[in-house]
Amino acid sequence: MKKNENIILMDKICKSFPLEVGGVQQVLFDISFKVNSGEFVSIMGPSGSGKSTCMNIVGALDTPTSGTYQLYGRDITNMTDDDLAKIRNEYIGFVFQNFNLLSKRSVLDNVMLPLMYRGMSPSERVERARDMLRRVGLEKFETYLPTQLSGGMKQRVAIARALAGDPKLILADEPTGALDSKMGNEILKFFKQLNKEMGITIVMITHEFDIAKYSDRLIHIYDGRINYDGPVPESESALTKKLHRTNK
Ligand code: ADP
Numbered sequence: 001m002k003k004n005e006n007i008i009l010m011d012k013i014c015k016s017f018p019l020e021v022g023g024v025q026q027v028l029f030d031i032s033f034k035v036n037s038g039e040f041v042s043i044m045g046p047s048g049s050g051k052s053t054c055m056n057i058v059g060a061l062d063t064p065t066s067g068t069y070q071l072y073g074r075d076i077t078n079m080t081d082d083d084l085a086k087i088r089n090e091y092i093g094f095v096f097q098n099f100n101l102l103s104k105r106s107v108l109d110n111v112m113l114p115l116m117y118r119g120m121s122p123s124e125r126v127e128r129a130r131d132m133l134r135r136v137g138l139e140k141f142e143t144y145l146p147t148q149l150s151g152g153m154k155q156r157v158a159i160a161r162a163l164a165g166d167p168k169l170i171l172a173d174e175p176t177g178a179l180d181s182k183m184g185n186e187i188l189k190f191f192k193q194l195n196k197e198m199g200i201t202i203v204m205i206t207h208e209f210d211i212a213k214y215s216d217r218l219i220h221i222y223d224g225r226i227n228y229d230g231p232v233p234e235s236e237s238a239l240t241k242k243l244h245r246t247n248k
């Protein structure tokens, strides 16, 4: 995939969830944006604004109610669950706020997980997982259980796992949300490095401007609508001035 190639193309995406009492709750309204290969983009907005719902669609974990979405040139709107799983496995590494590690499996096993369906031999999988643990500085911890590690270390294991599948795109939902600011900054610097040095496209969800600052572009969502999409402004107050009002 060449730099500047359009890899995410969302056009008027809407998402509604059925309500138990009947009817639906619409969470996303006409979300349209493009991401090119090699970009580092933040999707920022207050809690409940629809960021995770949006990321689940970007990551082909969920499909929209209406609108079209092309990921790496493939229309995912009407794909079967199997095809969605394949496209995720081929292109995307996920990093979540709560790490999503298997607590009873070793660090090494956790990192090897995405390699299960890659047609690699067990020894190739081990070798690759060890390589990834070296990249995040955790090669000495491969036999540990996630529960024996600090939050920052757990997130590094999760990043090693995301990298093991050789993703072109990393999707991170509040990746520093469970970390103190020092550990959070380390993780963000690492993302920056992956983006600049390896050209991995990163889409990161956050509700904090100080975290969005690490990216090169900011998409702001409020009540399920985009109200800013552009370079990261110099300060949060500058961002606030640029937000255009959305009328629901
Ligand atoms: P954010 O990540 O910005 O905090 P979310 O995307 O998680 O926001 O949620 C936005 C809104 O969508 C919330 O009101 C939430 O309750 C609702 N929502 C999210 N997922 C579901 C779901 N699976 N079923 C019903 N409502 C949902």
Ligand code: MG
Pocket: 051, 052, 053, 173
């Ligand atoms: Mg969320």
